[in-house]
Amino acid sequence: MNSLIQLLHQPVSAYTLAFFRMGLGMLILISTLRFLILGWVDLQYVEPLFHFPYFGLEFLSAPSTPMIYATFGILSISSICVIIGYRFRIMSIFMFLSFTYIELWDIAFYLNHYYAVSLFALILSILPAHVVASLDAKSGRVNNTNTVPFWTHFIVFFQIGIIYVYAGIAKINIDWLYFALPLKIWLPAHTSFPVIGPLLALDFTAYVFAWFGMLYDLFIIAFLIYPKTRYYAFATVVIFHSMTGFLFQIGVFPIVMIFMATLFFEARIHEYIIQLFFVKSSQQVQISKHQLSIYGLCAIGIFMIVQLIVPFRYLLYPGHYQWTEQGYRFGWRVMLTEKSGIAQFSITDKHTGKKGYVNNAEWLTPHQEKQMAFQPDMILAFAHFLHDEYKKRGVQDPIVNVDCWVTMNGRPSARLIDPTVDLSVLHDDFCAKSWISAYPGAMQ
Amino acid sequence: MNNIARTIYTLLLLFVISSCDDPAGPVGQAYDRSSMLEFTAKQTIIPLYEDIHEAAKRFDSTLQVFAISQSNENLQKLRDQWRVLAFSWQYVVMFDFGPAQMNDGSLFQNIGTFPVSVDKIESYINVKDTTFKNFDRDSRGIYALEYLIFKDSNTTIQAFVDQPFRVAYAKAISWNIVKRIETVLNQWKGSFSISFIENDGAQAGSSISDLYNSFVYQYEIMKNYNLGLPMGKRAGQTTSESMKVEGYYSCYSTSLLFAKYEAIRNLWFGYARLSLLSSLSAKGFKDYLYTVENGPRLITDTEEQWNRIGTVLQTIDTNLPLQHMISTKDPRLEQLYLEMTKHTRFIKSEMSSLLGISITFSSSDGD
Numbered sequence: 001m002n003s004l005i006q007l008l009h010q011p012v013s014a015y016t017l018a019f020f021r022m023g024l025g026m027l028i029l030i031s032t033l034r035f036l037i038l039g040w041v042d043l044q045y046v047e048p049l050f051h052f053p054y055f056g057l058e059f060l061s062a063p064s065t066p067m068i069y070a071t072f073g074i075l076s077i078s079s080i081c082v083i084i085g086y087r088f089r090i091m092s093i094f095m096f097l098s099f100t101y102i103e104l105w106d107i108a109f110y111l112n113h114y115y116a117v118s119l120f121a122l123i124l125s126i127l128p129a130h131v132v133a134s135l136d137a138k139s140g141r142v143n144n145t146n147t148v149p150f151w152t153h154f155i156v157f158f159q160i161g162i163i164y165v166y167a168g169i170a171k172i173n174i175d176w177l178y179f180a181l182p183l184k185i186w187l188p189a190h191t192s193f194p195v196i197g198p199l200l201a202l203d204f205t206a207y208v209f210a211w212f213g214m215l216y217d218l219f220i221i222a223f224l225i226y227p228k229t230r231y232y233a234f235a236t237v238v239i240f241h242s243m244t245g246f247l248f249q250i251g252v253f254p255i256v257m258i259f260m261a262t263l264f265f266e267a268r269i270h271e272y273i274i275q276l277f278f279v280k281s282s283q284q285v286q287i288s289k290h291q292l293s294i295y296g297l298c299a300i301g302i303f304m305i306v307q308l309i310v311p312f313r314y315l316l317y318p319g320h321y322q323w324t325e326q327g328y329r330f331g332w333r334v335m336l337t338e339k340s341g342i343a344q345f346s347i348t349d350k351h352t353g354k355k356g357y358v359n360n361a362e363w364l365t366p367h368q369e370k371q372m373a374f375q376p377d378m379i380l381a382f383a384h385f386l387h388d389e390y391k392k393r394g395v396q397d398p399i400v401n402v403d404c405w406v407t408m409n410g411r412p413s414a415r416l417i418d419p420t421v422d423l424s425v426l427h428d429d430f431c432a433k434s435w436i437s438a439y440p441g442a443m444q
Numbered sequence: 445m446n447n448i449a450r451t452i453y454t455l456l457l458l459f460v461i462s463s464c465d466d467p468a469g470p471v472g473q474a475y476d477r478s479s480m481l482e483f484t485a486k487q488t489i490i491p492l493y494e495d496i497h498e499a500a501k502r503f504d505s506t507l508q509v510f511a512i513s514q515s516n517e518n519l520q521k522l523r524d525q526w527r528v529l530a531f532s533w534q535y536v537v538m539f540d541f542g543p544a545q546m547n548d549g550s551l552f553q554n555i556g557t558f559p560v561s562v563d564k565i566e567s568y569i570n571v572k573d574t575t576f577k578n579f580d581r582d583s584r585g586i587y588a589l590e591y592l593i594f595k596d597s598n599t600t601i602q603a604f605v606d607q608p609f610r611v612a613y614a615k616a617i618s619w620n621i622v623k624r625i626e627t628v629l630n631q632w633k634g635s636f637s638i639s640f641i642e643n644d645g646a647q648a649g650s651s652i653s654d655l656y657n658s659f660v661y662q663y664e665i666m667k668n669y670n671l672g673l674p675m676g677k678r679a680g681q682t683t684s685e686s687m688k689v690e691g692y693y694s695c696y697s698t699s700l701l702f703a704k705y706e707a708i709r710n711l712w713f714g715y716a717r718l719s720l721l722s723s724l725s726a727k728g729f730k731d732y733l734y735t736v737e738n739g740p741r742l743i744t745d746t747e748e749q750w751n752r753i754g755t756v757l758q759t760i761d762t763n764l765p766l767q768h769m770i771s772t773k774d775p776r777l778e779q780l781y782l783e784m785t786k787h788t789r790f791i792k793s794e795m796s797s798l799l800g801i802s803i804t805f806s807s808s809d810g811d
Binding site for chain 2: 197
């Protein structure tokens with residue numbers, strides 16, 4: 001135990017953390033500005049008449065329009081403060097809270113890389129990432145030191161490793177490796193891609209991508225850590241993420257992961273890059289005071305255990321998680337499954353027996369409707385909304401049913417939910433959802 | 445290290461070789477989307493817009509004659525020309541993207557909105573307003589003209605005689621339709637078709653995505669608004685609303701529905717304008733599906749469902765207006781609605797999935 005604590009307190013460069021701070025701040029700032037410029041704030045959060053809440057966090061659903069814009073404003077300002085290291089501690093907490101708050105407004109916009117950015121922002125907010133190359137250090141608000149304890153690096157590398165390795169583990173399934181699905185579906189849509197476009201229609205290419213993707217995710221961290229392979233691994237990271245970025249609509253995710261890979265470089269490189277922008281301070285090397293207390297050690301230990309366990313929670317549920325979606329989110333299943341569905345809701349007046357069909361587009365944007373159609377918890381949330389809405393419109397004791405057909409990895413559509421179940425009387429929880437139909441086909 | 449690499453390579457090779465058991469069909473070949481887009485633009489879209497442009501001009505010139513002499517004979521000629529215009533419209537409404545997206549709304553919104561508001565039409569006639577600078581799209585367009593000239597078999601001409609501005613309003617609508625269609629047609633004949641053919645990706649904003657989304661949107665309009673809403677199928681409706689069918693006043697509602705169905709089906713099969721070319725030269729979603737994973741299976745499922753819908757349609761007399769079938773609760777309409785609803789899983793869900801087409805009109809992130 002003592003040797004572990006000693007190892008965690010080995011002095012390492014503070015420039016790597018400062019590099020992490022500036023990079024993450026910039027990525028969040030760019031993402032926020034991109035959101036505002038592309039009009040996605042209105043499209044995703046202001047215009048929809050209904051938002052899908054996270055179970056248990058319904059009170060965090062999208063607020064009023066001024067509050068929405070105020071939150072984006074806080075996020076932009078706090079990320080700028082984080083970049084320059086001004087009032088870093090409080091601003092990094094604001095950055096984490098505002099970013100995460102936005103992500104919790106509507107589950108339809110859940111993305112693995114948003115979750116990753118939230119976690120990195122949380123980690124950043126507890127790190128002494130402002131002890132060098134920051135306004136806080138320059139003004140003397142914090143002691144200007146150029147070393148920090150090793151645990152501050154380890155927690156970041158651990159989180160990057162979790163994302164890659166779990167994404168690799170998720171790819172070890174028959175559909176991905178044996179049938180090269182869904183890549184066999186996705187790649188031919190990009191035959192107009194320069195140079196390699198025609199190759200993307202070939203099955204062989206899909207197999208190469210599938211196997212390489214799995215091996216890449218599993219082992220890239222090891223190659224990044226090992227000094228002799230580090231720069232070849234980084235070149236692979238750049239090529240891999242650039243290609244996925246061009247082929248698929250995954251926004252800033254490739255940039256996030258390329259940036260994270262740069263954290264594995266030697267600290268002198270981080271120092272060199274930072275000093276291109278900051279004048280080198282004349283401080284002496286000091287032993288960092290950021291010692292981990294037993295409570296701190298326990299907190300980090302718990303965080304790591306949660307990160308290790310959460311992706312495996314799907315094992316607690318019956319059926320295949322790719323079909324039922326139970327335990328699917330927060331598991332680093334990145335670009336793993338091709339799913340699409342149709343959810344036809346019907347409302348029946350319990351007293352008159354009159355049945356009518358719902359036009360989902362009356363309340364949902366195309367993106368929300370697409371996401372809902374294959375995710376049972378979202379279907380249930382919308383069913384409850386419809387129950388209340390039609391009750392207000394005069395339907396007595398509305399019964400809400402859904403005829404939901406989902407296709408997965410190009411297979412024939414199958415019913416996701418028992419169409420006879422009145423969804424309005426069901427309540428969401430963390431238990432297994434017995435009203436989800438079993439997938440009739442062979443699932444691996 | 446070498447052994448590990450060799451083992452991985454061998455395993456990879458074994459999997460690739462043993463997994464090549466795809467169904468028959470040219471799956472795995474790069475589909476020439478550009479060629480499909482060129483065929484659709486030149487053999488389908490432009491000829492169809494030419495047809496409706498011609499129909500709109502003929503209607504307009506017939507209306508000029510009617511404006512001078514409001515006889516029964518001239519009214520009948522006008523009605524005949526309206527019928528041609530309305531049927532031509534069913535075949536172009538699916539191409540409501542690109543030049544059809546105008547500053548004040550789409551072509552569909554501006555000339556194809558149904559049902560119309562009789563109160564608004566009469567109100568604009570009373571105040572002699574033909575500016576169309578408002579969002580009352582249910583007061584103008586093809587179905588506003590329908591109301592004006594098919595309103596009533598006995599009083600239609602008298603209404604024109606009693607209200608001289610009535611014909612001016614009809615002429616303004618007619619000219620508005622001609623000009624809007626002309627604008628769209630000219631752009632298709634000009635530079636737009638070139639960019640349409642060149643924009644051959646599958647992402648949001650690509651030509652395939654526009655074509656597909658418009659195709660699905662009109663299918664939903666047909667199912668929900670030509671049929672569902674008038675039948676009282678909408679949640680919360682307590683009764684049917686048969687007067688909301690497309691073509692209510694002319695009583696062409698059933699044949700217009702048939703035409704719309706045929707137009708949508710033709711686009712899926714890739715038939716050229718009005719099926720004049722044989723299916724051998726077709727280029728559409730069907731032959732695109734042939735080239736993608738599991739596409740041949742989906743083609744079979746989709747064709748079976750087209751056939752099931754077709755079987756129900758064959759039992760319906762096109763001369764029997766939909767509104768009559770709705771008020772008599774004709775069970776064939778229930779069956780038709782059911783089969784059309786089933787079809788959405790094939791053409792909306794599975795097809796977009798297999799072709800990798802974004803179903804949203806705007807881009808967003810994913811992972």
